[in-house]
Amino acid sequence: MFDRFRAFWQGRVFFLARGDQLPRFLNSVLQEGVILYHTQKSERGMRAQLKLDDFRRLRRAARLTHTRVHIVAKYGWPFVAARWWRRKGLIAGIVVIAAGLTILSQLVLLISVDGNRNIQTSEILTRAEKLGLKTWTYSKGLDLNLIAKTLQEELPDAAWIGVERNGTEIIINVSEKKRPSIPKEAGNLVASHAGLVKEIMVIQGIPQVHEGETVRAGQVLITKTPNPTLPNKPSTASPKANPVKSSVPTPPTSAAKGFVRGRVWYSAEQQTPLIEDKVEESGRVAEGWGIKFGSRAIMVTMQNSPFEQADQEVLSHSFQLWRNWRFPVEVIQVKYKELHKVHIQRSVAEARQLAEESARIDVMKKISPGAQIVEETVKVLPNNSGAEKVRVEVETYEDLAVYANP
Numbered sequence: 001m002f003d004r005f006r007a008f009w010q011g012r013v014f015f016l017a018r019g020d021q022l023p024r025f026l027n028s029v030l031q032e033g034v035i036l037y038h039t040q041k042s043e044r045g046m047r048a049q050l051k052l053d054d055f056r057r058l059r060r061a062a063r064l065t066h067t068r069v070h071i072v073a074k075y076g077w078p079f080v081a082a083r084w085w086r087r088k089g090l091i092a093g094i095v096v097i098a099a100g101l102t103i104l105s106q107l108v109l110l111i112s113v114d115g116n117r118n119i120q121t122s123e124i125l126t127r128a129e130k131l132g133l134k135t136w137t138y139s140k141g142l143d144l145n146l147i148a149k150t151l152q153e154e155l156p157d158a159a160w161i162g163v164e165r166n167g168t169e170i171i172i173n174v175s176e177k178k179r180p181s182i183p184k185e186a187g188n189l190v191a192s193h194a195g196l197v198k199e200i201m202v203i204q205g206i207p208q209v210h211e212g213e214t215v216r217a218g219q220v221l222i223t224k225t226p227n228p229t230l231p232n233k234p235s236t237a238s239p240k241a242n243p244v245k246s247s248v249p250t251p252p253t254s255a256a257k258g259f260v261r262g263r264v265w266y267s268a269e270q271q272t273p274l275i276e277d278k279v280e281e282s283g284r285v286a287e288g289w290g291i292k293f294g295s296r297a298i299m300v301t302m303q304n305s306p307f308e309q310a311d312q313e314v315l316s317h318s319f320q321l322w323r324n325w326r327f328p329v330e331v332i333q334v335k336y337k338e339l340h341k342v343h344i345q346r347s348v349a350e351a352r353q354l355a356e357e358s359a360r361i362d363v364m365k366k367i368s369p370g371a372q373i374v375e376e377t378v379k380v381l382p383n384n385s386g387a388e389k390v391r392v393e394v395e396t397y398e399d400l401a402v403y404a405n406p
Helices: 002-010 022-031 052-065 077-085 088-105 121-130 144-154 348-366
Strands: 012-018 037-042 045-051 068-075 110-114 158-166 169-176 189-191 195-204 220-223 257-273 275-293 296-299 310-317 320-322 329-345 372-381 387-399 401-403
Touching: 002 077, 012 052, 022 045, 022 052, 045 052, 052 068, 077 088, 110 121, 121 144, 121 169, 144 158, 144 169, 189 257, 195 220, 220 257, 257 348, 257 401, 275 310, 348 387
Parallel strands: 110 169
Antiparallel strands: 012 045, 012 068, 037 045, 158 169, 189 220, 189 401, 195 257, 257 387, 275 296, 275 329, 310 329, 372 387
16 A cells, blocks of 8 residues: 555656667666566567656667657656646636635525424524524534523523524524414314214203214204393484494303213224235345436446346435535435235135224224224125125214314
8 A cells, every 4th residue: 555655656657668679778777777667578569667757767778779668658646746737727716616615614604494383484583693693604603502592582482492503504493382272262062973972061052962862973062152132222323424333342152062972883894805816025135236316327236126026115325525515426225125926815714804803993093082982893794706794893982072163
């Protein structure tokens, strides 16, 4: 490793020597103290390498032996430096751009607010600006924890505020306080599901059903209390005068309140065939790797799936060079999961059990949260299509009354 670095730093010249006195030329070069590397004899002459500083010392030996020396290639830092020195304008431009990017990366160029709904974004930005958080400010000099704590104290509707730096962008994350939801004082209680009423408790309102009555979904169970009527007062205004709005506020409508509990039935049906052919994963997986430029992908290994049937899963790995700058080339990993056909032959008992489990899962999704399960019934339904069909019925005891949508 050190020898390669030293060769690159000193510079190497690859040359081709042609003539009738190559052995004499080689002896003369060695007598001059020139060290040759990787000397090879070819049909065209002799190939060799030497240090850049020793190349001029070949002239005397070449003149005495009438040997023609041609430079084949140049390698090393002296040639790179000379080539870049001829492009001083490009180097200066790169330095200016690098310096500009370095300076801009230390500033705040964008401020965004995320998570707020009720609190105005303009209000948050105004208060943050008073605390020193504004664009074109040196980001390293900002105490983000102090700014977040002060903003949280100044905004009473904010439960938590966090300020984070993402490159040249400052993100203010806001979590607002959740106020307790108060039901609107204007609405009837209706049935959420069809069922049999078993218990009614009216706190406020007028009941519309009785115990033992069957109700349908959406049927009104308890109505709200109507507004009390205002007493009529004799009018003293002229009949031709414009009517004047009364300053007496209208009494609010009292919403219906109470509980209506009853029995509700849920059911679901599922069938499972006795003989089934399906495609599933075999467990064998093959991986391929490639690179992606924008929308174009080039697979380096395993361009196609090695299986006849396979499911593909593509994973992308990007490289973040510095802050929020990402390398434009991504490495992609493709997983090929083999699929094969499976022939399944079930007994009647196995098919019924699978159908019952599937139906039970479906019916449990329909049941309201918090409902009390009273009874479960499993029925085998007749089916002539080579499958077992099962119905699962569940009886629950739950609260039926919910507020109607306004």
